[in-house]
Amino acid sequence: MKFIKRSLLLILSAIIIFFIANFPKLNIIAGYSAKNISSSVFLAGRSLDFTDAQDNQFSPINLADDAINTAEKSATASVFGLLQRKAIYIDGLGSVLITSDADIDQKREIPHRAQPNDVTPFPQGNADPKDTIFSTVNYQNLNNIVTKAFQEKNKTRAVLVIYKDHIIAEKYADGFDKNARILGWSMTKSVMATLFGILQHQRKLNVQDKAPIDSWKNDERSNITIHNLLQMNSGLKWDEDYNTISDVSKMLFLEKDMTQSQINKPFVGKPNETWNYSSGTSNLLSGVLRNQFTTHQKYLDFWYSHLIDKIGMYSMVIETDLVGNFVGSSYGWATPRDWAKFGLLYLHNGNWFGEQLFAKDWATYVSTPTNGSNGQYGAHFWLNNGGKFKDVDTTMYSVNGYQGQRVFIFPDRDLVVVRMGLTSMDYNELLSGVVESIK
Numbered sequence: 001m002k003f004i005k006r007s008l009l010l011i012l013s014a015i016i017i018f019f020i021a022n023f024p025k026l027n028i029i030a031g032y033s034a035k036n037i038s039s040s041v042f043l044a045g046r047s048l049d050f051t052d053a054q055d056n057q058f059s060p061i062n063l064a065d066d067a068i069n070t071a072e073k074s075a076t077a078s079v080f081g082l083l084q085r086k087a088i089y090i091d092g093l094g095s096v097l098i099t100s101d102a103d104i105d106q107k108r109e110i111p112h113r114a115q116p117n118d119v120t121p122f123p124q125g126n127a128d129p130k131d132t133i134f135s136t137v138n139y140q141n142l143n144n145i146v147t148k149a150f151q152e153k154n155k156t157r158a159v160l161v162i163y164k165d166h167i168i169a170e171k172y173a174d175g176f177d178k179n180a181r182i183l184g185w186s187m188t189k190s191v192m193a194t195l196f197g198i199l200q201h202q203r204k205l206n207v208q209d210k211a212p213i214d215s216w217k218n219d220e221r222s223n224i225t226i227h228n229l230l231q232m233n234s235g236l237k238w239d240e241d242y243n244t245i246s247d248v249s250k251m252l253f254l255e256k257d258m259t260q261s262q263i264n265k266p267f268v269g270k271p272n273e274t275w276n277y278s279s280g281t282s283n284l285l286s287g288v289l290r291n292q293f294t295t296h297q298k299y300l301d302f303w304y305s306h307l308i309d310k311i312g313m314y315s316m317v318i319e320t321d322l323v324g325n326f327v328g329s330s331y332g333w334a335t336p337r338d339w340a341k342f343g344l345l346y347l348h349n350g351n352w353f354g355e356q357l358f359a360k361d362w363a364t365y366v367s368t369p370t371n372g373s374n375g376q377y378g379a380h381f382w383l384n385n386g387g388k389f390k391d392v393d394t395t396m397y398s399v400n401g402y403q404g405q406r407v408f409i410f411p412d413r414d415l416v417v418v419r420m421g422l423t424s425m426d427y428n429e430l431l432s433g434v435v436e437s438i439k
Contacts, residue, residue: 024245025060030085031253033064033077035097042073042089043317043333044181054422074104085253094319094331097253102322109324111300116314123165123341124353125312132166138437142169145433155404155422157182158336161434162344162416169434172336181315181333182420185401188318189282191307191342192328193230193366193380195289197350197358198306205292212291213263213284220267226288228271229281230379231370235269238262238278242402248279252330256322259287275372279329282380283321286328296324311345311352313338330402336418343399343407343416363411367397391432413438 033056040051048068056062064077073089089095092110117125142161146169150156157176161169172180184191199205207226216222221236228234239246251261262280269276293299303326308316315338319331334342346366350358366379375386384396399407404424408417408431417434419425 024250026079026083027085028245028249028253029060030064030077030079030083031087031097033061033066034075034085034087035095035253036061037066037068037077038073038075038087038089038095039183039319039331039333041068041075043094043319044183046175048075050175092317093324094317094333096320096322098322099256109297109300111304113304114309114314117312122167122337123162123312123344126314126337129167132168134163134166134168134438136439137163137168138439139168142434142437145430145437146171148433149419149425149430153423154425156419156425157422158418158420159430160336160340160416160418162340162418163438164414165344167337167340168438178337179315179335181317181335182339182405183401184332184334184339184399184405184420185330185403186279186282187339187399187401187405187407188328188330188332189279189380190366190399190407191303191316191318191332192282192286192289192326194307194342194345194358195303196226196230196285197362197366199289199292201350201356201358201362212288215263224271226285227379229285229288230366231272231275232277232281232377232380233272233275233370233372234278234281235267235271235274236262236276236278236281237265237268238276238280240277240279248329251280251283252327257325258283258321258327258329259290259325260284263287272371275370275377277377282329283325283327286326289328290325300324300326307357310355310357311341313341336420339399339405339407339420340416340418343409343418346409347411347414347416367395367411389428389431391428392435396431410435 036055037051040046040055041048052066063079066077068075074086076084076086078084087095087097088104119127121127122129146159149159157173159171196207200207209226211224211226211229224234240248251258255261262284290299313334316334318326320326345352346363349360349363350356366381367383368378369375369383369385370377376383382398382400384392384394387394393412395412396408396410404421406419
């Protein structure tokens with residue numbers, strides 16, 4: 001009997017030790033799963049089964065058991081029954097992970113949105129584009145290269161090719177179509193950065209100014225500029241590792257206010273000398289944007305009235321954190337066509353069919369290489385300046401997101417290519433094939 005009691009005690013102790021040691025990891029796994037389920041079901045309109053079978057079907061996220069409450073518009077996830085996380089969907093703000101002390105019934109300000117233009121053809125509106133045949137396009141070659149992108153190994157969900165403002169190729173995976181909202185992950189960073197270009201064009205700020213962070217004013221961090229933050233070159237410490245308990249995973253799945261996650265980080269380098277990709281920086285910048293406005297409502301509205309709805313990205317929803325700040329690092333949802341509109345805005349150097357939203361040289365600014373990035377990064381945009389894609393123009397730059405979300409902008413070819421999926425793929429083959437199809 002004593003042996004049995006001791007054995008049970010040892011087993012119980014092992015379980016307790018395992019739980020304590022793995023609690024943070026289980027918390028993040030359950031948080032990721034609950035948040036993704038809630039957004040996929042209530043924002044994107046997909047089913048729980050579909051999301052579990054596809055979006056959440058990778059280790060260790062597939063350890064979570066998920067459920068939804070349709071009446072409450074919420075999702076819960078637990079791992080081994082040891083811990084449960086909950087996310088709720090709020091119309092206009094998207095899905096947010098809640099904490100035990102959160103008031104899910106509290107009244108929240110939501111953005112005011114423009115009415116969708118479903119009459120005007122793409123890209124100015126949402127109606128189907130006018131049929132246009134270009135004699136310089138080899139459509140058979142183009143369709144072959146686009147179809148190849150949908151090989152099973154690539155897990156591609158959508159590809160669009162836009163040439164001279166016209167869609168010349170468009171293909172979707174089963175379960176997706178032109179109306180499907182897809183999470184852009186870090187493509188949201190480029191959307192957020194564009195708001196700084198708009199404010200600068202309106203002469204309401206200058207990105208070369210010192211970052212307006214009160215806690216930095218009396219120490220060496222006071223020299224960090226908004227420009228340094230946009231280029232991910234502040235010199236501040238940040239760990240962007242999605243496979244471990246890191247700064248970014250704790251921020252996205254544990255923090256109430258994500259704009260604060262990097263503010264207290266120390267230097268590990270010097271501004272303009274130490275490039276380090278950081279989602280914490282992007283959300284810090286979202287907080288800087290918030291402080292440009294006298295009310296939270298004005299902050300919420302500005303993203304849509306001066307950019308998103310202005311260029312007809314009516315499907316787009318930028319989700320917020322628990323306290324209501326836009327998660328500028330990660331949580332932008334839109335249809336592939338609307339992501340393409342964002343690429344077209346940059347292709348036209350900020351001019352949207354006659355209205356200049358940001359200065360013409362802003363596109364040059366965001367596509368200028370950051371010190372230390374080996375020609376790969378500009379100001380919240382990715383570059384091919386270093387020739388990463390060897391058969392593609394070095395002037396091409398892109399909007400990139402986790403799991404292979406991409407908007408590629410070819411300023412010398414009047415071309416935008418959008419690719420959405422669940423994994424990365426051979427972009428050099430796709431892009432070079434598209435370019436070769438257009439003479």
